[in-house]
Amino acid sequence: MLDLAHIPAFANLRSMGDGRGVIARERRGIAVATVMARKGQSAALAAAVKEQFDINLPLGPHGSGSDAMSFLGTGPGRWLVTHDAGTPRFVDSLAQQLDSLASVVEQSDGVGLLRLSGPALLEVLAKGVAIDLSATAFPAGSVAVTQIAHMGVTLWKVDEAPTIHIAVARSMAGSFLHWLEASAAVAGLVVDS
Amino acid sequence: MSISRRLASGGLIDRSKPINFTFDGKTYGGYAGDTLASALLANDTMLVGRSFKYHRPRGIFSAGPEEPNALVTLRTGARGEPNTKATTVELFDGLVASSQNCWPSPNFDLRAVHQLAGPLLNAGFYYKTFMWPAAFWEKFYEPAIRRSAGLGALSGLDDPDTYERSHAFCDLLVIGAGPAGLAAALAAGRAGARVIVAEEDFVLGGRLLSDSAQIDGVSAASWAALAEAELGTLPNVRILKRTAVFGVYDGEYGAIERVSDHLSVPPPFAPRQRLWKIVAQQCVLAAGAQERPLVFPGNDRPGIMLASALRTYANRFGVTPGQRIAIFTTSDDGWRSAFELQKAGAEIAVVVDARTEVAPDVRKLAGNAPQFLGAHVSDTSGYRRLTNITITDSAGQTRSVAVDTLGVSGGWSPSIGIATHLGGKGSWSEEKSAFLCNDLPPGMQLAGAAAAQWTLTQALENGALAGAKAASHVGLGLQAQKPILAGDEASGNNPVWLFKGSRRKAFVDLQNDVTATDVALAAQEGFRSVEQLKRYTTLGMATDQGKTSNVNGLAILAGEIKKTIAETGATRARPPYVPVAIGAFAGLHSGKHFKPTRLTASHAASAAAGATFVEAGQWMRAQWFNAPGENDWLQSVTREVKAVRSSVGICDVSTLGKIALCGSDVGTFLDRVYINTFSTLPVGKVRYGVMLREDGFVMDDGTTGRLSADHYVMTTTTVNAGKVMQHLEYCHQVLWPELDVQMVSVTEQWAQYAVAGPKSRALLQALLGGACDVSNEAFPYLACAEFHVGNIPLRLFRVSFSGELAYEIAAPAGYGEALFNALMQAGKALGVTPYGTEALSVMRIEKGHVAGSELNGQTVARDLGLGRMMSVKKDYIGRTMAAREALIDPDRPTLVGLRPVDRSQRLRNGALLFARGMTPAPDNNAGFITSTAFSPGNNHWIGLGLLACGLERHGEIIRAWDPVRSGDLELEVVDPVFVDAEGARLRA
Incomplete structure (x- = not known):
C-alpha cells in the first residue's frame, strides 16, 4: 500500500545566536480546520460546540479552549480549530459532529504552527507585527489575523508569560524562518524540542 | 604638532576611557562621550572640509544635528557613509573618518579655484549659463555639472550590514529629552501612561548638558541623569536613545534608531539601524530650538561658530575651540554663552551686540571683557582659520580685534519642522522673533523651546504641564507634581537679519553656499515668494534642510521685497526631518528577501532532479529539468514534451489557486x-x-x-x-x-501534481493499487474523487491541460514530497519524466488552451473562442457589460493558431499582425501574437494570436512584423488546436 512520509512545515527550525530570548517549538501533529458557520446556524453551532467540547465559541478575535483543543475566532462566523490529540481523521469527525451547522475544511497541512515564548518575544515580534501585543491591548486569549514581513499569520496569545501560538502558510515557512532568525538571533533563538 | 584644546577638567566626557581615532589619515585621541567634532576641536582641528560650490575652507559650526559644514565620510570601504555630521557622530575606538568635497585635503584644495569664478556662480547660474545651445544639455552640460556636483561618494559596494523595522505603541511619545521632554516624560510616566522618549543624542538632557544652571539644588546635567534614572525605574516608560523622529503620519510617527552607528562593526546579528513606526495617542514635541547665525561679510571662516555651540563644547565636552573668543550677538543668550565660556576657563576677547540697549544684569555676564553695544562685525580675515574681526561701532568707527574664534548668536528658532508634516504651517511671532506652530497634528503639543518657552524654568514647567495633559487625555488622573526649582535667565532678542560691511560674501546657507547677494538677486529677478527663492537659489535644499539658514534667508527676502516676515512666510518642512538611509526603509527585505518566497512541497525533490526554477508571483516553480548532457533549455523542454506525449510526465501544479x-x-x-x-x-x-x-x-x-x-x-x-x-x-x-x-x-493544504500522458493511467494504477479505480469506465474524463489511503486523504481529478490522457492527484502538503517521489518511483518502469512550466506551456499552446497571455484583461470570452460557453439561461457577473457593442463587434481580434510559412522560422511573442502586403502602420494593425512555442510534434514553431475576424481567416497568409527583434515573416492562420483536435487522447 502507498505509504507516504510526512514532513513538518518547520523541519528547518534551528537555534541561532546566544541567549534564550525567544524559545520556539514547532507544534507537530496538530489537526487544524477552518470552521465556518452555515447560514443562520451561529447560535446552534455555539450550543453544539459547548455541548460537545465544553468550549465557549468565541464571537470575536479571541481563542477558547486549551492546547488540546481550541477555537480561534478569525473572522465573522469563522474559526481556526486546532486539536492536539493526534486523532486520525479528526477533521472528518469534527465535520460530522458539526454537520449542517458549520462547514469544516481541513487545513492541517496548510499551516505551520509554532509555539513561541521567552523574555524577548514581544520585542522580537514587534519587528514584524504591526499591532500592539502588550497585555493591555492584546491580553491572553486574544487572536489576531495579521501579517509579518508581508506574510499572513494568525496569532494567539496563550498566556502572559508570554506564550504565543502562530500559524503561517506552509509554503512560506522558509521565508518566515528567515524573518524569525534575523529578528530573534540578537536576543538568542532557541529551539525547544 | 597639534595643541590640545581640552580643558584641564570638567565636561561630561569620561577621561578614564581614552579613544583613538583617525581623521584624514592622521591619528588623534579623544574620550568616551566625545563626538567626532568635539574630539577634533580638542585636537585643535577646526578646518574639516570645503564648501559645496566655492570650495571655501569650512570649519565645525555647530554642536548638533543642524550642522551645515562638518560633513565627513565615516568608516571606509563597504561601510563608508558619506555626509555624516561630525557633530552627531559618537566617538568610538578605531573610528576612521575623512573629509569630503576637497582634494587633496581640506587644507589645500585644488578646486578652490572655483572661488575665482565666484561672481559667475551666483543664483540661477546653471539656468542662465547652460541655456544654449539646447542640444548640449544632455550630452555635455548635464554630465559636466553632475561630475562637479554632489557631496561625498558611495562606496559602490554591497552594504554588509542589516537594517530592521520595529513597531511600538504608547500613550505619549516625547520627542526630545531636554528639560521640557524629561519633565513631560516624568509627569506622564508617573501618572502611569505608556511613554516612549525618543532622543536623537546618545545622552539625555539636551541643553541641560551645556548649561551650568542648578535645578532642584543639583547641576543641570545631574538633574538630567536623575530624571533618566527615575524614568528607567518606571516599567511603562521606554527610552530610545540615538533615535530621531523624522516624520509624522496619520496617528503614526517614523523614527530612525542608530543602533550600531557608534560601533565600528555591529555586534553579531544586530542591525546597523532600526526604523520605528510608533503609534502614539499623544505626542509632546520637545525638540528644542536652534540658534540662528548672523549674516555679515566674511561670516563663513573656520572659527566662526554658533555661540551656543561654543558653550556646549566647553561645558559638555571640556573643550574650548579657540584661544581668544569674540561673541557677536543680537540676543541676551549670546552674553550667557560668553559667561559660560569664561566660567569654563576660556578667554573672551570682546562682546559685540547690535542692540544699543542691553540690561545691566545681562552685561554683567561678560565679566571684564570689552563690550560694544550698537555695534556689529563688518569684516573678518584669516583663510584657514579666523585671525581678525573688524568691529564697526555705533559711531561708524572701525577697529580690528585679533581673535581665532567668533561665536554668533542671532536668537533662536523653535524646531517645529515635524509639527508641520501634516499640513500645518509656521506663523511668525514678532514678540518671540520666531516661527511658531499653532496648527498642530492631532494629539501633538509643543513644549519648551520648541514652543518658544525660552528659559529653563519655562521649559521645565511647560514640559511637566504638557506631560500631565497628555496623561489626562488618555484617561489617567493628574497627579500633583512637585515644582521643579530652577533659576531663570534673560532671553531678550532683537534680530538683525543682515549686517553690511566689507564687500566679502555674507553667507546665508553655508552648506549650499547661498549668499545674501544671491537672495537679493533672486528678489530682483522676480523670485519673490519663499518657495521660488528656495528653488532658484537652492537655499535650504542641502542635506541640513536649511536648519540654520531658512529663517535668515526669508527674512532677508522680506527686507528686499519690503514685506514683513509674517507676510513673506516660510516654506513647509516635509518628512524626513533627518536623512534616513533607504536601507532602513527596506529593512530585511533586500536581495532575494525583497518579498516572501513560496515553495511547493516538491521543491527540494525537483531541485535534486535538476530543476531550474522560475518565479510565478511569490511562488518558485520548476521551469524545466536539466537531464545529463543537456545544455540548452529548449533541448530539455522538447524532451519533456515528447516524453509526456509518448509516455507519462509529472508536473507540480500546487501553485494554482484552490478554493473550498x-x-x-x-x-x-x-x-x-x-x-x-x-x-x-x-x-x-x-x-x-x-x-x-x-x-x-x-x-x-x-x-x-x-x-x-x-x-x-x-x-x-x-x-x-x-x-x-x-x-x-x-x-x-x-x-x-x-x-x-x-x-x-486551500491552496496551501494540498500538494497537487499533474500526471499526463498515454501511460498516466498505468502509473496511477501502479501507485494506488485498489485504493481508487482509475479505469476509463469508473473514472472517465472530468471525473473527480476523494478517498483515503490509510489515514491519508487523496484527491484525484481527471483533467488535462496538455491534451493527453491526464489526471491531477493531490495529497496534504506535508505528504507532498513523498507523493512526488512515489509518483516517480511508480512510473520508473514507464519512463516517467518530470516536466516544468515551459513544457506545460508548449503543450497548452499546441492544444490551443488560453492562459495568462490571452487572459490579458482586454479579451472577452468570444475573443478566446469561448463565446458558446456564455449561458443565455441565467444571469452572471459581466453578462450585461459583455453585450456592449464594441465587445460583440465581429471584427474584434479573436484567437487563432499561427504557423510560419517557412517552417524553419521562429515566431516571437508580441509580433504585430498585418494582412499580407499591408504596410506596418497603426491603422493597418490586425492583431498580435500572444504565445509562441517550438512544437516538437510538428517540428516547427507555432503560435497563438489575436487576429481581427480571426475565425474567418483560417488558411490566409498574413504578415508578422516584429520591429523590436527585426522580424518580418509570413504566417499561415490556422485553427488554434494543433494536436488531437477531436479530443480522442484526453478521453482515452
Whole structure:
C-alpha cells in the first residue's frame, strides 16, 4: 500500500545566536480546520460546540479552549480549530459532529504552527507585527489575523508569560524562518524540542 | 604638532576611557562621550572640509544635528557613509573618518579655484549659463555639472550590514529629552501612561548638558541623569536613545534608531539601524530650538561658530575651540554663552551686540571683557582659520580685534519642522522673533523651546504641564507634581537679519553656499515668494534642510521685497526631518528577501532532479529539468514534451489557486460568478469555467469539481488566486449575503501534481493499487474523487491541460514530497519524466488552451473562442457589460493558431499582425501574437494570436512584423488546436 512520509512545515527550525530570548517549538501533529458557520446556524453551532467540547465559541478575535483543543475566532462566523490529540481523521469527525451547522475544511497541512515564548518575544515580534501585543491591548486569549514581513499569520496569545501560538502558510515557512532568525538571533533563538 | 584644546577638567566626557581615532589619515585621541567634532576641536582641528560650490575652507559650526559644514565620510570601504555630521557622530575606538568635497585635503584644495569664478556662480547660474545651445544639455552640460556636483561618494559596494523595522505603541511619545521632554516624560510616566522618549543624542538632557544652571539644588546635567534614572525605574516608560523622529503620519510617527552607528562593526546579528513606526495617542514635541547665525561679510571662516555651540563644547565636552573668543550677538543668550565660556576657563576677547540697549544684569555676564553695544562685525580675515574681526561701532568707527574664534548668536528658532508634516504651517511671532506652530497634528503639543518657552524654568514647567495633559487625555488622573526649582535667565532678542560691511560674501546657507547677494538677486529677478527663492537659489535644499539658514534667508527676502516676515512666510518642512538611509526603509527585505518566497512541497525533490526554477508571483516553480548532457533549455523542454506525449510526465501544479466552497447554495453562487452553468454539476465531476469581471472582460478561468453535495473545490490560475478569492468574498459578502455559501483558500493544504500522458493511467494504477479505480469506465474524463489511503486523504481529478490522457492527484502538503517521489518511483518502469512550466506551456499552446497571455484583461470570452460557453439561461457577473457593442463587434481580434510559412522560422511573442502586403502602420494593425512555442510534434514553431475576424481567416497568409527583434515573416492562420483536435487522447 502507498505509504507516504510526512514532513513538518518547520523541519528547518534551528537555534541561532546566544541567549534564550525567544524559545520556539514547532507544534507537530496538530489537526487544524477552518470552521465556518452555515447560514443562520451561529447560535446552534455555539450550543453544539459547548455541548460537545465544553468550549465557549468565541464571537470575536479571541481563542477558547486549551492546547488540546481550541477555537480561534478569525473572522465573522469563522474559526481556526486546532486539536492536539493526534486523532486520525479528526477533521472528518469534527465535520460530522458539526454537520449542517458549520462547514469544516481541513487545513492541517496548510499551516505551520509554532509555539513561541521567552523574555524577548514581544520585542522580537514587534519587528514584524504591526499591532500592539502588550497585555493591555492584546491580553491572553486574544487572536489576531495579521501579517509579518508581508506574510499572513494568525496569532494567539496563550498566556502572559508570554506564550504565543502562530500559524503561517506552509509554503512560506522558509521565508518566515528567515524573518524569525534575523529578528530573534540578537536576543538568542532557541529551539525547544 | 597639534595643541590640545581640552580643558584641564570638567565636561561630561569620561577621561578614564581614552579613544583613538583617525581623521584624514592622521591619528588623534579623544574620550568616551566625545563626538567626532568635539574630539577634533580638542585636537585643535577646526578646518574639516570645503564648501559645496566655492570650495571655501569650512570649519565645525555647530554642536548638533543642524550642522551645515562638518560633513565627513565615516568608516571606509563597504561601510563608508558619506555626509555624516561630525557633530552627531559618537566617538568610538578605531573610528576612521575623512573629509569630503576637497582634494587633496581640506587644507589645500585644488578646486578652490572655483572661488575665482565666484561672481559667475551666483543664483540661477546653471539656468542662465547652460541655456544654449539646447542640444548640449544632455550630452555635455548635464554630465559636466553632475561630475562637479554632489557631496561625498558611495562606496559602490554591497552594504554588509542589516537594517530592521520595529513597531511600538504608547500613550505619549516625547520627542526630545531636554528639560521640557524629561519633565513631560516624568509627569506622564508617573501618572502611569505608556511613554516612549525618543532622543536623537546618545545622552539625555539636551541643553541641560551645556548649561551650568542648578535645578532642584543639583547641576543641570545631574538633574538630567536623575530624571533618566527615575524614568528607567518606571516599567511603562521606554527610552530610545540615538533615535530621531523624522516624520509624522496619520496617528503614526517614523523614527530612525542608530543602533550600531557608534560601533565600528555591529555586534553579531544586530542591525546597523532600526526604523520605528510608533503609534502614539499623544505626542509632546520637545525638540528644542536652534540658534540662528548672523549674516555679515566674511561670516563663513573656520572659527566662526554658533555661540551656543561654543558653550556646549566647553561645558559638555571640556573643550574650548579657540584661544581668544569674540561673541557677536543680537540676543541676551549670546552674553550667557560668553559667561559660560569664561566660567569654563576660556578667554573672551570682546562682546559685540547690535542692540544699543542691553540690561545691566545681562552685561554683567561678560565679566571684564570689552563690550560694544550698537555695534556689529563688518569684516573678518584669516583663510584657514579666523585671525581678525573688524568691529564697526555705533559711531561708524572701525577697529580690528585679533581673535581665532567668533561665536554668533542671532536668537533662536523653535524646531517645529515635524509639527508641520501634516499640513500645518509656521506663523511668525514678532514678540518671540520666531516661527511658531499653532496648527498642530492631532494629539501633538509643543513644549519648551520648541514652543518658544525660552528659559529653563519655562521649559521645565511647560514640559511637566504638557506631560500631565497628555496623561489626562488618555484617561489617567493628574497627579500633583512637585515644582521643579530652577533659576531663570534673560532671553531678550532683537534680530538683525543682515549686517553690511566689507564687500566679502555674507553667507546665508553655508552648506549650499547661498549668499545674501544671491537672495537679493533672486528678489530682483522676480523670485519673490519663499518657495521660488528656495528653488532658484537652492537655499535650504542641502542635506541640513536649511536648519540654520531658512529663517535668515526669508527674512532677508522680506527686507528686499519690503514685506514683513509674517507676510513673506516660510516654506513647509516635509518628512524626513533627518536623512534616513533607504536601507532602513527596506529593512530585511533586500536581495532575494525583497518579498516572501513560496515553495511547493516538491521543491527540494525537483531541485535534486535538476530543476531550474522560475518565479510565478511569490511562488518558485520548476521551469524545466536539466537531464545529463543537456545544455540548452529548449533541448530539455522538447524532451519533456515528447516524453509526456509518448509516455507519462509529472508536473507540480500546487501553485494554482484552490478554493473550498461549501454550503447548500454553492451551485447558485457558481452560476452567478461563472459564465457557464455549475448548478447541474453532479457529485464526482469537474467542469471548466470562465469568470468575467463586472465590465464583461474575462477575469480568470479554471476547473471546479464537486466532491460532495455541498462541497466544491475551485481552481484558479496561479497569478489570479488572490484576486479571485477576493472577488468571491466580495460577491458573497456584498452582493449575495443571503446565500448559504462558505469559502476558504486551500491552496496551501494540498500538494497537487499533474500526471499526463498515454501511460498516466498505468502509473496511477501502479501507485494506488485498489485504493481508487482509475479505469476509463469508473473514472472517465472530468471525473473527480476523494478517498483515503490509510489515514491519508487523496484527491484525484481527471483533467488535462496538455491534451493527453491526464489526471491531477493531490495529497496534504506535508505528504507532498513523498507523493512526488512515489509518483516517480511508480512510473520508473514507464519512463516517467518530470516536466516544468515551459513544457506545460508548449503543450497548452499546441492544444490551443488560453492562459495568462490571452487572459490579458482586454479579451472577452468570444475573443478566446469561448463565446458558446456564455449561458443565455441565467444571469452572471459581466453578462450585461459583455453585450456592449464594441465587445460583440465581429471584427474584434479573436484567437487563432499561427504557423510560419517557412517552417524553419521562429515566431516571437508580441509580433504585430498585418494582412499580407499591408504596410506596418497603426491603422493597418490586425492583431498580435500572444504565445509562441517550438512544437516538437510538428517540428516547427507555432503560435497563438489575436487576429481581427480571426475565425474567418483560417488558411490566409498574413504578415508578422516584429520591429523590436527585426522580424518580418509570413504566417499561415490556422485553427488554434494543433494536436488531437477531436479530443480522442484526453478521453482515452
